[in-house]
Amino acid sequence: MEGNVLLIIIALSSLAAGGILTYFFNQMIMRKKSTNIIREAEAEAEVIKKDKILQAKEKFLELKSEHEKAINEKNRLILIAENKLKQREGSVSQRIEEIQRKNKDVDAIRDNLGHQMEILEKKKDELDKSHKQQVDQLETISGLSAAEAKEQLIESLKEEAKAEAMSSINEIVEEAKMTANRDAKKIVVETIQRVATETAIENSVTVFNIDNDEIKGRIIGREGRNIRALEAATGIEIIVDDTPEAIILSGFDPVRREIARLALHQLVTDGRIHPARIEEVVNKTKKQIEDEIVEAGKRTVIDMGIHGIHPELIRLVGKMKYRSSYGQNLLQHSREVANLCGIMASELDLNAKLAKRAGLLHDIGKVPDDEPELPHAVLGMKLAERFKEKAEVCNAIGSHHDEVEMTTLLAPIVQVCDAISGARPGARREIVESYIKRLKELEALALSYPGVSKTYAIQAGRELRVIVGSEKVSDKEAESLSYDIAKKIQDEMTYPGQVKITVIRETRAVSYAK
Numbered sequence: 066m067e068g069n070v071l072l073i074i075i076a077l078s079s080l081a082a083g084g085i086l087t088y089f090f091n092q093m094i095m096r097k098k099s100t101n102i103i104r105e106a107e108a109e110a111e112v113i114k115k116d117k118i119l120q121a122k123e124k125f126l127e128l129k130s131e132h133e134k135a136i137n138e139k140n141r142l143i144l145i146a147e148n149k150l151k152q153r154e155g156s157v158s159q160r161i162e163e164i165q166r167k168n169k170d171v172d173a174i175r176d177n178l179g180h181q182m183e184i185l186e187k188k189k190d191e192l193d194k195s196h197k198q199q200v201d202q203l204e205t206i207s208g209l210s211a212a213e214a215k216e217q218l219i220e221s222l223k224e225e226a227k228a229e230a231m232s233s234i235n236e237i238v239e240e241a242k243m244t245a246n247r248d249a250k251k252i253v254v255e256t257i258q259r260v261a262t263e264t265a266i267e268n269s270v271t272v273f274n275i276d277n278d279e280i281k282g283r284i285i286g287r288e289g290r291n292i293r294a295l296e297a298a299t300g301i302e303i304i305v306d307d308t309p310e311a312i313i314l315s316g317f318d319p320v321r322r323e324i325a326r327l328a329l330h331q332l333v334t335d336g337r338i339h340p341a342r343i344e345e346v347v348n349k350t351k352k353q354i355e356d357e358i359v360e361a362g363k364r365t366v367i368d369m370g371i372h373g374i375h376p377e378l379i380r381l382v383g384k385m386k387y388r389s390s391y392g393q394n395l396l397q398h399s400r401e402v403a404n405l406c407g408i409m410a411s412e413l414d415l416n417a418k419l420a421k422r423a424g425l426l427h428d429i430g431k432v433p434d435d436e437p438e439l440p441h442a443v444l445g446m447k448l449a450e451r452f453k454e455k456a457e458v459c460n461a462i463g464s465h466h467d468e469v470e471m472t473t474l475l476a477p478i479v480q481v482c483d484a485i486s487g488a489r490p491g492a493r494r495e496i497v498e499s500y501i502k503r504l505k506e507l508e509a510l511a512l513s514y515p516g517v518s519k520t521y522a523i524q525a526g527r528e529l530r531v532i533v534g535s536e537k538v539s540d541k542e543a544e545s546l547s548y549d550i551a552k553k554i555q556d557e558m559t560y561p562g563q564v565k566i567t568v569i570r571e572t573r574a575v576s577y578a579k
Contacts, residue, residue: 273312273329281305281312283338284329294340297532297569298347300521301325315523319387324350358383365396369403371422375452382425384432389501395432398486399425405482406475415474423461423479426454430462442466506558511550511566516542528565529554535572543568 275281285292285305292303300321304313312329316322328350332338335346359376362383366374374382385396406424410417430445439447446463456472461479463469471477504522507529511520516537521530531550533543547568554564 273314273326275310275312275333277310280333284312284333286338286340290340291338291343294343295325295329295347296521296523296530297519298344299325299328300519300523300530302523302528303329316521319389320354323387324354327353354387358386361386361396365400365425369400369421369425371403371418371425374422374426375454378426378429378448378452378454381429381432381448385428388432395428399428401486402427402479402482405485406478409478409482410475413474413478415478419455419457420475420478422454423458423475424482426458427462427465427479427483440466440468442468503558507554507564510553510557514546514550516546524565526564528567531566531568533568533570535570538568538570540570543570 283291284295284303286294292305295301296303299316300318301314301316301324303325304315306313314322314325314329316325324347328343328347331346331350332343335342359380360383362379362381365382366372366379382396382399385399386394388395403421403424406420407417410420426445426449428441428445429448430439430441430443433444433448442463442465446459446469449459449462457475460469460472461475464471464476465480465483467480471480504526507522507526508520511517511529511531514531516533517531518534519532521532522528523530529550531546533546538546547566550568551564551566554566
């Protein structure tokens with residue numbers, strides 16, 4: 066038993082000794098490898114060090130070369146600057162020498178002038194003495210002093226100059242009159258020749274064409290209600306007679322006739338014709354006409370080359386399209402006057418654009434929204450002043466019928482051109498203007514009564530339709546109103562034949578099904 070234990074111990078001891086030897090052997094191998102690695106690293110480090118030193122040397126040499134180049138460039142620029150300075154110094158020296166030489170010349174000239182001035186002073190003194198001696202001799206011979214002789218001479222020269230001046234003035238005035246008359250006639254004739262405007266005559270009747278006569282019955286309506294509603298809404302007399310495929314619209318106001326024509330055209334095209342529809346279409350047509358008025362004004366000022374006009378004045382210009390003056394279309398007349406003014410102003414070397422502006426606006430007092438008791442020229446001037454037109458234009462508008470004193474040259478030009486446009490053959494019809502004026506007065510007279518909402522003069526002024534409010538005027542009062550209006554027309558107005566006064570009082574009940 067003890068022997069076995071001993072053997073085990075010996076075996077264990079052998080194993081332990083082998084392990085230690087192995088450990089020491091491995092340690093020696095590791096140390097050798099470490100030494101080799103360190104040597105290799107030191108060798109690589111030495112190589113890297115040498116490379117870096119070489120790179121540093123190359124960089125240093127490169128920087129040194131660049132620095133030397135920069136220094137050489139600076140030296141070159143400095144040499145150039147020095148050369149320029151030397152050249153400038155040379156030129157400055159030359160200029161200084163020239164200035165010094167000129168100063169010497171100036172001094173010489175100054176000395177020469179001084180000498181000449183002394184000679185002149187001496188000669189002047191000699192002349193003064195000689196002149197005094199001569200004056201003394203003349204005074205002795207004539208027995209007059211110099212002052213008295215001078216006064217007599219001045220008086221004689223004044224009289225002679227006055228006589229010659231008066232003669233020259235008379236000759237100039239006579240020549241100016243002859244020349245002015247000749248030139249004025251020439252300018253007017255050339256102006257008229259350079260403007261060619263069609264003869265524009267306004268009528269008081271519009272013919273509405275229809276496709277067939279069946280439409281006439283629909284326009285008249287049951288018991289005439291459609292035609293009565295259309296006449297009441299537009300103020301135009303609608304004449305439906307035996308004329309084939311035509312209906313006549315009669316009225317003195319071109320705007321109303323155009324509204325009636327367009328409304329009737331829309332109603333016939335649509336096919337629905339009844340009083341409610343008629344009122345709706347007429348209201349829409351009125352708005353459409355207002356838009357067309359503005360568009361006509363815009364087109365006119367663009368065509369005439371006039372800019373900067375106030376929009377309200379443009380609207381009034383467009384409104385002239387539907388007005389007439391003595392049968393002459395007002396817009397055509399104003400365009401013609403504007404062209405004449407522009408040509409005449411050019412002939413007289415005046416502002417042609419301003420003249421055309423005054424000519425176009427000269428009759429805007431005939432188309433105001435309200436009609437105060439003022440001459441149309443004065444009213445037009447006030448409208449132009451309100452919308453910031455120039456003083457020359459306002460004066461030309463106000464004075465073209467001599468209601469206002471003329472203060473500029475544009476005013477007589479506008480007056481003359483207005484007369485030229487209105488006086489040419491076929492331009493105007495006096496009878497139409499008086500006719501329209503009478504119808505307007507007829508409507509205004511009836512409209513002045515309380516309770517009257519609308520008045521329309523129809524049938525060439527032979528009938529006056531007066532529309533009153535049912536809540537303001539009763540049936541008995543309507544009869545009394547008709548008599549009062551007839552009596553006032555009979556007493557205050559002059560008219561051919563007789564005038565029928567029809568007072569219309571309507572009661573309407575309106576409700577809606579929802």
